[in-house]
Amino acid sequence: MKKILFMAILIAMASCIPQKKLIYMQDKSAEKEYSNPYQKAEQITELYKVQAGDYLYIKVNSTREEIDKLYNLGSNQQLTQLGNATSAKYFSYLVKDNGTIDFPYLGEVEVAGKTTTEIRHEIQAKLSRSMDSFSVQVVLTNASFSVLGEVRKPGQYPMSRDQITLFEAISMAGDITGFGKRNQIRIVRPTPGGSTTINVDLTDKNVIDSQRYFIYPNDLIYVEPMAIKQYGIGETFSFSMISWLISIGLFINTLNK
Known part of the structure; x- marks a missing residue:
């Protein structure tokens, strides 16, 4: 009985989490x-570097619709209607293990280790050799x-x-x-x-x-x-319950004397 009482007291003491550890x-x-x-x-923005396994949504916007269709996997309207990242991947380019994507008419474009802004500038530079009056949008969809x-x-x-x-x-x-x-x-x-x-x-x-x-x-x-978690005590375990167990233990101990 004394051992049970001792363990209850020990748990009660260990369960007292200082408020200082809980305040942000x-x-x-x-x-x-x-x-x-x-x-x-x-610097806060433009720090993430694209990695293998990422998905990039890339849209070319020009003054000629027939040109846009050559480069784009899906329209902005289609991407918006999909509404979730998993579906958006169908309209995105997968970054392969070698760090490249296969972009229409440009072939392999190296994107790993670059920000989306750097990738946008690179694609714009490549496309500017054959077209003008256009813009490029690059979004990480995953x-x-x-x-x-x-x-x-x-x-x-x-x-x-x-x-x-x-x-x-x-x-x-x-x-x-x-x-x-x-x-x-x-x-x-x-x-x-x-x-x-x-x-x-x-x-x-x-x-x-x-x-x-x-x-x-x-x-x-x-x-x-915290180390207290090893006792298996959940957040709903009330301190009043611990006090109640100690009281019961003391009462039983008194009867046994």
Whole structure:
């Protein structure tokens, strides 16, 4: 009986999560030995580099409809009517393993490692040799990110633009649970040179507007669980329930004396 009582007390003590670990964007400047690890982002947009496996929607707009049809897989109206990224891929160019796409009449065009703006400029330059009075639109149609770990709705989420904030991403996943380490968020980011891991502390207000504050296509966000999760205690486990168990244990212990 004493062992059961001891375990109940131990769990009760371990279950007390300090509020400081749950609050976002705290001012830590007054803390001893604190040093701001974040620097303000100098650039936010145009940072994502296209990779193998991505899908690009490319539309050529000119003054001649018959010319447009030669280069375009689908019209803007068709893309809008499809309404989802999966269907949009049918009207997009797949970036092959060698980093190229097969574009009508231009053949293989190297796109990996370039931004959508750089790709647009390159295609415009190639087409300008044979046509004039036109424009080119390039859109990444598979932009998405994934969230795993201690969030309420883990999964893969589409992005409405090529970069969103970390708080926007977390909110789409239903926020971090009461047992998620808000000060130890990991972002796994694929790059042309291999994946990199970025550590972020969401309890530090200085993370806002830093380079680590933004999420890009194909990023993976991982929220590590607190050690208390090993006890199998869920968020709905009430502290009053723990108190009740301790009271029952004390009562039974008294009867056994």
